[in-house]
Amino acid sequence: MKPxxxxxxxxxxPILKVISRLFAYSSKVLEIGSGTGQHxxxxxxxxxxxxxxxxxxxxxxxxxxxxxxESGLPNVAEPLLLDVCQNQWPAVGADAVxxxxxxxxxxxxxxxxxxxxxxxxxxxxxxxxxxxxxxxQGCYISESNARFDQWLKxxxxxxxxxxxxxxxxxxxxxxxxxxDDFEMPANNRLLAWHKDQQKGAxxxxx
Numbered sequence: 459m460k461p462x463x464x465x466x467x468x469x470x471x472p473i474l475k476v477i478s479r480l481f482a483y484s485s486k487v488l489e490i491g492s493g494t495g496q497h498x499x500x501x502x503x504x505x506x507x508x509x510x511x512x513x514x515x516x517x518x519x520x521x522x523x524x525x526x527x528e529s530g531l532p533n534v535a536e537p538l539l540l541d542v543c544q545n546q547w548p549a550v551g552a553d554a555v556x557x558x559x560x561x562x563x564x565x566x567x568x569x570x571x572x573x574x575x576x577x578x579x580x581x582x583x584x585x586x587x588x589x590x591x592x593x594x595q596g597c598y599i600s601e602s603n604a605r606f607d608q609w610l611k612x613x614x615x616x617x618x619x620x621x622x623x624x625x626x627x628x629x630x631x632x633x634x635x636x637x638d639d640f641e642m643p644a645n646n647r648l649l650a651w652h653k654d655q656q657k658g659a660x661x662x663x664x
Contacts, residue, residue: 460528461521465559466496469643473497473589474504476640476648477556480587481508484554488579490572491560492537493518495525501556502534509533511550513540542572553581558589561625562607565616570628577632580653586634589648593621600645622649 481487485508492498492512502510512522514537522537538548542564555576561569576586591603598604598619607619626636634651642648 460524461494461518463494463496466494466500469558469589469646470497470500472642473558473648474501476642477501477587478505480585480638480650481505481554481556484508484585486511486550486552487554487556488550488552489513490540490542490555490557490576492522493559495522495537497556497558498522498534499525499529499531502531503529506533508554509535511535511552512537513548515539515541542568542575547575547579550579552579553584555580555584555586556589557587561588561590561592561620562610563617565614566620569620569625573625573628573634574632576651577629577634577653580634582654584653585637586629586651586653587648588625588650589642590646591619592625592647592649593619595623596621603645622647625649626651 487508488511489498490513492514495512498510498512502508510533512526512535514522516539519537526534526536540547564572580586591606598607603619610617629636629651634653636649637652638650640648
């Protein structure tokens with residue numbers, strides 16, 4: 459049976475609205491932590507100009523393959539084996555990277571490795587879109603996020619909602635600049651960094 463996450467169905471359209479503009483000039487997306495594979499299939503169907511490369515740790519590959527194979531879409535690929543902490547990432551040739559609901563599950567060294575790895579693989583002008591709950595200056599943006607963070611830490615003390623300032627410091631160290639910070643439903647955000655570009659929204663944003 460294919461894996462299924464209700465949250466993917468709930469957040470996919472708000473995410474699509476943002477990435478359809480962020481990735482308007484992109485051709486190949488590497489998704490880090492594809493999970494069930496639902497996002498990859500949905501976004502590749504809605505954005506046929508993109509080739510969507512899934513990736514995850516080995517234990518998630520079977521489920522992702524079920525979604526990809528059933529879709530029959532020509533622009534989404536079965537998952538690559540990717541652990542963000544490995545020194546060499548698979549050669550993908552992506553000009554965009556997407557990841558959803560991963561930073562608060564990873565331990566902080568893994569988050570750092572992900573940000574630095576993205577900075578290595580993106581070409582100049584490439585974009586990294588990261589979706590999830592985030593803090594600002596060490597503060598939660600809602601009571602529900604505070605409760606969620608407590609729940610995360612009760613399961614794994616090294617997980618938790620990450621602070622945008624901390625993420626941005628690592629991003630800048632890897633040659634990326636924060637260009638956009640989008641408010642999303644359910645107290646989530648979608649952050650976008652561009653490789654070696656100055657801060658500022660993409661042309662066409664209002």
